[in-house]
Amino acid sequence: MTDYGHPMSELAALEHRRLKALVAAEAETLDALHAPDFLLVHPSGGVWTKSDYIGGILSGEIRYHRFEALTEIQVMADTTIAVLRYRSSICIQIGGNQPGELEAWHTDSYRREDASSPWRVVWSQATAID
Template identity: 55%
Template sequence: MDAEGLREIERARLRALVAGDRETADPLHAEDFRIVTPSGLGWSKEEYLGGIASGFIDYRRFEAVSEIEVMIDGGLGVVKYRSAIEISVDGNPVAELSAWHLDVYRVDVNGLWQVRWSQATAVE
């Protein structure tokens, strides 16, 4: 896997999250995936993807607005970028925010790259 390949996987993951497409998003996330949201909440894969599939988490927009920087070392890859997000959680009004993301990918036993950890930090 090269840097551009990992960038495309991250872009595909973001598109699937906005579309609420769990079928596409599921194999891109490791079974032990954990995300820490800009508000400091920690969610498991099931809480996150299940919330998206049910509409509890409703991304209207989630895209990189900076270069997606990539570092790959063997079976680990890290992506870092700034995003623009429009999201509604639990039926609340849509919130707009900008965030920095640091996502750690690893290769699974089948040779697929999956995100394992995701950390988002809101910025002004």
Template identity: 45%
Template sequence: MARLGGSAAFPGHFTTYVRAAGATRRGPDRALSASASVTSVEPVGAKPSPDLVPPLERDRLRALVDADISTAERMHADDYQLVPPGGGAISKSEYLGAIASGDFRYATFEPASELAVLVGRDMVALRYRAHIEAHFGESSDEGEFWHTDVWQLRPDGWQVVWSQATRRRAGRSAG
């Protein structure tokens, strides 16, 4: 992973890391292939490693698709909130309850881009494009969404506390 210097918005305060299979590029406007592992912006001297949470996020997505409620319960903080594309806020109990009952099912929920990572002392924010196919009742929805998650170090370890999904409109740049 290459260390590439400060960001334009916060010169000297953040360091940007970009890693892709066989390639390193600078800047948020440079699209990397879906095989890219992590892009991160890290406050100087901060912990944890930018590599810590992305594997947890992938495990969380797998638990949601597999309706592995036991794993999902551990990975979502008790005060977790999801803001879906339609707006509003859904609590952990509402979200995981709908998955557990089968009222809401993910057929697919996977990153469609590299994971951008912002690291603080006890929090990590992730942003990525996700391909999601979900079924609820007799309806279904499929598309590409911008997905943002905030993970926080809690007494029980790293847990996701907020998620937000925004539908990408057709014809927009890969961003």
């Protein structure tokens, strides 16, 4: 792992902040932390754009009751690209269905334009654990 002036713990803290914002449906924080071209591959294998995902959370169509890291958030970072990996516990409700519990592995890719720009998540992949 390489750290070019951006503490690894700061990127992990940013991901914790993102998870809390997903549960709280904090519009400003979610918009700021997700790149315009964000894509999520969710545990069912489908792909959601930023509009699908954040729009669904803000409308209540997607509702996280819990989303927390169970393991340390591991970080590999360069000056403009970072990859984070961790295991989570999730309680999610989609489309008015009963909330569902799952554990998943996550790989999240962050990027920034330059060393003075903010980090934003671009790609996120969640794999359900049986």
